[in-house]
Amino acid sequence: MPTIHWREQAIEAPTGQSALDALLNAGVVIPNACRAGACQSCLVRASAGELPPQAQAGLRDDQRARGEVLACRLPVNDGLHLEPAGPLSIAGELILTRRVLPTDSVAVLHLLPPPGLRPLAGQLLHLIREDGLSRPYSVASLPDDTLIELHVRQVPGGRMSTTLCDTAPIGARFGVRGPFGDCTLRDGEQDRPLLLVGVGTGLAPMLGLARDAYARGWRAPVTLIQAGLNEAALYQPEALTALTAAWPGLDWRRVVLQAPASDGVEVGDVVEAAKTSYAAAPSARVYLCGDAAVVNRLRRALFLAGASLAALHADPFTPTA
Amino acid sequence: MASLYERLGGEAAVNVAVERFYRRMLGDERVADYFDGVDMDRQMAKQKAFLTMVFGGPANYSGKDMRAAHAHLVTRGLNDGHVDAVIEHLGGVLKELGAADADIAEVAAIANSVRDHVLSR
Numbered sequence: 001m002p003t004i005h006w007r008e009q010a011i012e013a014p015t016g017q018s019a020l021d022a023l024l025n026a027g028v029v030i031p032n033a034c035r036a037g038a039c040q041s042c043l044v045r046a047s048a049g050e051l052p053p054q055a056q057a058g059l060r061d062d063q064r065a066r067g068e069v070l071a072c073r074l075p076v077n078d079g080l081h082l083e084p085a086g087p088l089s090i091a092g093e094l095i096l097t098r099r100v101l102p103t104d105s106v107a108v109l110h111l112l113p114p115p116g117l118r119p120l121a122g123q124l125l126h127l128i129r130e131d132g133l134s135r136p137y138s139v140a141s142l143p144d145d146t147l148i149e150l151h152v153r154q155v156p157g158g159r160m161s162t163t164l165c166d167t168a169p170i171g172a173r174f175g176v177r178g179p180f181g182d183c184t185l186r187d188g189e190q191d192r193p194l195l196l197v198g199v200g201t202g203l204a205p206m207l208g209l210a211r212d213a214y215a216r217g218w219r220a221p222v223t224l225i226q227a228g229l230n231e232a233a234l235y236q237p238e239a240l241t242a243l244t245a246a247w248p249g250l251d252w253r254r255v256v257l258q259a260p261a262s263d264g265v266e267v268g269d270v271v272e273a274a275k276t277s278y279a280a281a282p283s284a285r286v287y288l289c290g291d292a293a294v295v296n297r298l299r300r301a302l303f304l305a306g307a308s309l310a311a312l313h314a315d316p317f318t319p320t321a
Numbered sequence: 322m323a324s325l326y327e328r329l330g331g332e333a334a335v336n337v338a339v340e341r342f343y344r345r346m347l348g349d350e351r352v353a354d355y356f357d358g359v360d361m362d363r364q365m366a367k368q369k370a371f372l373t374m375v376f377g378g379p380a381n382y383s384g385k386d387m388r389a390a391h392a393h394l395v396t397r398g399l400n401d402g403h404v405d406a407v408i409e410h411l412g413g414v415l416k417e418l419g420a421a422d423a424d425i426a427e428v429a430a431i432a433n434s435v436r437d438h439v440l441s442r
Contacts (some may be wrong), residue, residue, distance in 0.1 A: 057362070299361060304348055308340055309365065 004049070004080040013076040020071035021045070023082070031126065031134030031177070035072045038318040040180050041126055042071040049080030060182065092117060094127065096172045097147055099165075102235035105154045106201060107165040108140075109172070110147040119179035121208025122287065124315075125150070127160070128175030135160040138205035138289060138315060139179065140239065140314040142212055150238065151161045151204035162291075183287060183315045185212050193220040193281035197274050197298060199227045199290025205315060207240055209287055214247050222278045223251040227270035227290070230258040234265065253277070270294065271301045278305055285311045292316035325424050326378030329415075335376065338414050339369045345410040352406050355394055375411065375431045388438040395441045404439055408432050 001012045004019060006028050013022035016093045020042050032042040037057055046067045055074040066084050092114030100108040117218050119125055125148070128134045141149040154165040157266050168174075183205055185194075194213055198206035203226050210224045228234045234254050244252050254265045255273045266273060271294075278284060286307055288298045295316040302312060326335070343365055347353050356364065367390065373379065391399060408429050415425045 064348075265392065296361070303361070304344060306344075309361065 002076045002077050002078045002080075004078075005080065006082050017076050017148045018072050019069075019074040019076055019080065019082060020074050020097065023068060023071060029132050030071060031128055031132055031303050032072060033135055034318040036318060037070050037073040038316070039126075039136045040070060040124070041136065043068055043177075044071050044082045045069070045085045046074075047081045047083060050077045052129070052308065070152050075200045075289040077094075092172045092176060094125075094148065094176045096164075096168055096170055096174070098294070099170065100238070101165070102237060103232060105233075106235045107152045107154065108235075108237045109150045109164060111150065112146075113148050114176070117176065117179075118150075119148065120184045121183070121212040122181070122183040122205040122315075123179035124181045124183075125176055125178040126180075127164070129160065129163060130175075134175075134177075136178075138183070138202075138208070140204040140208040140211075140237070142208070142215060149204070149208075149237075151201040151235075151237065157293045159282065176286070183209075183289070185209055185216065185254075186285065189285065190216060190219045193284035194218070194222045195225075195277050195281065195284040196223065197225045197227065197270065197286070197288045197290075199270060200233065202288075202290030202295070202315070202317065203235075203237075203240075205289050206287060207237065207243070210250060211239060211243055214243060221249075221251060221255065221281055223281070223284075225253045225255060225270065225273055225277065227255045227273070227294075228257075230256050231261050231265055233245055271297050273307055274298055275301055278302055278307065282306055285313070287313045287315070289315040291319060324377035325427065326373065326376040327418070328424070329376060329418060329420065330376070332373075334418065335369055335372050335378065338376075338418060339365055339372050341411055341414045341417065342372065343368055345413060346407070349406055349410065352403050355397070355399070355403070372411075375428050377431070387435045388441060391439045392441055398442065401436070401440065404432075404436050 001014055004011050004013060004022060006023055011022055011026040020030060020032055030042050033039045046069050051069050051154050055069045059068055094111040094113055096109060098110035102108060120150050121139055121142055123139050124136045125139060126134050126136050137150040139148060140151060152161050152164045155161045196206040196209050206224055208220060226234055244250060253273060255270050256265055256267055259267045261267050270301045286302055288295050295314050299312055303309060347356055411428055411432060412425045415428060
């Protein structure tokens, strides 16, 4: 049976078990959610041991260089020494400052960040409840904003979303890790078109990117597609109202799968809508966010339409265990 | 003589080729169904390893890997026709990238050499 180490503690674990399960079984508190290498909740650092590529998939080069690794994708192996991912990823506490409920099932949260935490629009933050429960959310605000904006869909029976959408009082504190991810605008690309597609609360990072593009004085066309099951699902956060009013040049499309729809709202498949916008600007950098099934369909369709995977940034929501 | 891998331009060329190759495969109804529900990033990584191998680059992919990787597809009916489609698309991509006919034939021969592994024979 392989032996791994968490700091000074030796832990025996059966061959084939993930380091995450081994640590949890030994009573170590490790935030975790998807257990599939997507959410990066279980990020730890390895000071020794074998790290297969899949255990570092999706991490930035600097994270890999520090030995950061996803415990859920890391099989235990003799000589593995693990420790917390370090002060770089533990960012402190967020204070819930304001909560707006644009629909029954979505909350727009504004949170006061700790000093030094200035996530870019489109990056991920992990909110950690006091019992260790952790979930990732995408940032809709800009680094210079006083408050960080996150959008949360209330999942029936969802533990974290019920806390955030309903039961947590204003003033509640949450641990935060991050920011993570490269679903962000690239410097010096103001002349490159953008295609931003947000399904459901996948709108949050897309709204953030659109606001960022406006703030940077984007010169090339920018299309923001907001999609949902029906018109009631097309929530409109205040920042979106403000942005579309300030930026008439923004191509803002709203697409719903189910009729009826008011004027200005299209009925159809978001994949087809994205394809028409992509065809009009095939040099665009593309950003996609929403439920994994539709994001993966979008990604495949736009790849087939000619988009390079290097210019296709997908941020799929993966179900949590 | 430099390997085809080097002559094509090494890893940078494989990165271009793998996207074009994968796009052709996904767009070909003869084989596209086998890619349904497959994680695109992982699939691209495997195809990059495969192209590196058939272009004669640094090999860390073997016939044994090919056998294990495709065994579950053989139970779903993977056959010689599908392997032919793969080799056809490989040739098409190489032609686009300006490879000589002799090189394309060489790549086809290497790809053919793992045919029995892919089809679990």
